[in-house]
Amino acid sequence: MKCPYCSKEMEKGLIQSPQELAWLEGEKKHMISRASVYEGSVILSRFSYFKGSAVTAFLCRNCKKVLVDYADPASDFNYRKKN
Numbered sequence: 001m002k003c004p005y006c007s008k009e010m011e012k013g014l015i016q017s018p019q020e021l022a023w024l025e026g027e028k029k030h031m032i033s034r035a036s037v038y039e040g041s042v043i044l045s046r047f048s049y050f051k052g053s054a055v056t057a058f059l060c061r062n063c064k065k066v067l068v069d070y071a072d073p074a075s076d077f078n079y080r081k082k083n
């Protein structure tokens with residue numbers, strides 16, 4: 001993936017956490033970090049008690065940016081395809 005700021009190739013990696021990974025609206029830290037509690041939230045990786053959470057992320061060391069493409073559900077390491 002090319003960096004949208006400088007167009008250099010980004011490094012593929014991941015962000016992981018023992019908790020759910022979610023983008024939450026606002027500028028203040030929330031008391032409860034569950035997306036289901038806040039309208040407009042975006043879950044980046046669903047919570048798994050045994051595996052924790054992880055999402056694919058791309059790094060640009062030049063711009064010091066991290067990009068998560070949540071349009072691809074497979075970027076969530078806990079995503080399961082429906083059969």
Ligand SMILES: [Zn+2]
Pocket residue numbers: 003004005006007008060061062063064065
């Ligand atoms: Zn860049």
